[in-house]
Amino acid sequence: MSDSSIRLDHVDKRFGSVHAVQDVSFDVPRGSLLGFLGPNGAGKSTTIRMIMSIIYPDHGSISVLGGSALAAKNRIGYLPEERGLYRKMRVGEFLRYIGRLKGMSRNDARTSASTWLDRMELQSVDRKRCEELSKGMQQKVQFIASIIHEPDLLIFDEPFSGLDPVNAELMNTIIRELHAQGRTIIFSTHVLHQAEQLCERIMLIDRGRLILDDTMEGIQKTFDPRTIEVEPLEGAELPAHLDGVQERSRTRDGGWELHLDEHVDPHRVMHRVVEAGPVRSIRLRRPTLDDVFVMLVRDRLHETELGISLPGVTT
């Protein structure tokens, strides 16, 4: 049995003149919890649709759960970004229908739908029509539809969309549980701090190309921290000028963020700050996924505009 849940090998896809996915290769080990990120129109959905064999690549090959993607369809759960529910269908019936489509027997689909409705605190909506539900409830029903058949591979596109914090936490817990059961989870979102909290590994795709594929730890190591957070003691002030600091900004709690020049050693700057006056705290801020995302996407845009080629960052 292969250790890969998904393997893409030089996958390429065009729609007319649009080159949606360009020579993408990656490997997702079984049991991973992976964030699949990218700006709008980057090629995420096309890649996901190819993984699910909704569409096929022009070139390259895709292996899903050790075989053909088509054969693995019943072992994949997919939560699309936009809610896809039959408005007039009753919730329970909809879930059983999806279960049947995913190869479950009538009884198994019934039992599983009922169990998950209980788990998601939706016991009372079984007989309600989908159109009668709130946006958050619809999202939860659709989430159940994606996991009802206990798939080995789960692909969630914006799973927390429309959920209040309590329900978001409930879904977060369930995703962690599913991961703990050894299922592979690919998680696509624009809310990067959620991906940062949940995912072990991040892939970033932009304009059809994979521009980042690394663990969170690796990303934080790779992307040099360029911001120092400092909180002077009451009454103390920072020096008006600090070598190596490009700009500074006030934080809400009265501290400062110091944004450093390129190629400046942050530890030297921290040393200078401490020497200049008493501080309550000082720390080197680790790069967030937002920082990395903006940096990479902006740099690629800049690269395209200038017609120059920056070194690749794909690991």
Place this chain on the structure above:
Amino acid sequence: MNRITPITWREFKYTALTKAFIIGSIIVPIFIFPLLIVLPVLFAPRLDPLQGTLVIIGSDAVVQQASDLAHEEQRKSGTARQLEEALLDMPDSIKNAASDPMLGNPMTSSELEYDLQVEAGTIAELDACKQRVRDHDLIAVVVLTDELLKAEPTREQNQFEMFVRPGLSPSHLDFVNDLLADSVVEVRVQHSGMNYAAMRAMMRRPGVITKRLQEGGGEVREYEWAKRLIPIAFMILVWIATFTSGNYLLTTTIEEKSNKVMEVLLSAASPMEIMSGKIIGQAFVSLITLFMYGGLGIIALIALSQADLIPLEMIVYLLLFFIMAYFMIASIMASVGSAVSDLHDAQSLIGPAMIVLILPMILWIPISESPNGSLAVVTSYIPPLIPFVMILRVTASGDPVPLWQIAIALVEGFAAVVVMMWMCARIFRVGVLMQGKAPSPFQLIKWIRYR
């Protein structure tokens, strides 16, 4: 196949087991036949009696004749007489229904109650008479010329003027017109020294009682109108059954796209499975419509003792060409439904196809009158038209269609079904993922060629 079955069932359930379908396609047809009998009663005119005086200027003989005719009992208006003549060739059951006193005697109810006085006038009194007509003192004043009463009047001479009061109903006017025309003709005949009543009896065209000899012995009354109507009835049956379901297929596909549920379905089943499930599901809906309307038609023929007008092979052809027509229409509707995001866009794509498919409706009479004519033969080999034209041909009462032509139409038609379904699958596969502007027909061709 295990994925197609639930899709088929859902498609069928959410179309056929809905209140709208049950009422529209099952309950309404069941009530159509009783309504056909009851409606004439409901719509039968309840006319006011025609009372008053008619002044005729120019001929005392016509005055006398009109007065005599006006005092005939049960004189019918022209419309009532036309209906009575039309009924002569109808089956007894329809005749009985039309004149059943329990149903309000719908045909004869157009008979008019009247109390009409006819007076002579002079041309000098015309203006005064016109004023009396305006004042509703007279029903009408009529001016006859001498030329009108000649034995052989020219076209220009064979007319007269009549001034009627405002608000005279069409039925009253119809009655007065007939009364005057009959009176003028009778006076002409009398002037020629002939007996009008005898002559009218001689001039009455004989009716033909056609009897059809049945294959197994026996004979039944042949009704020409029924033989003319059977081809178009069969074609409309196929048309209604296929287009009703085709339309459902179109709207449910568009709905699944606009609801974004298609994305969920595609994660569970292939586009081919979804399309197949939907088309098969709607095929059952279409069959219900076919059996419902077809069954009622057959029951009606049995009630009229005309069941032998539809031999068994005609039913077999109906089923074969219905299947062919359904899959052709379904492939068009599923393709368009998958390619667009709303019904408005769908109309612009379906329009050209509908123009072609409506041709058999326009060509119904020439094809059914001459089922082996060049027009019929040529159009029955043009794929989208095959089932509709062939059902007209095989049910027409003229020369039987050669078997080899039926065989070619069947082979070519079902080959076209395979090609159309293949093209539909290609378009469906791409179309269901597309959102936004509707594609042009040329883009659809491009989609067929996508890998």
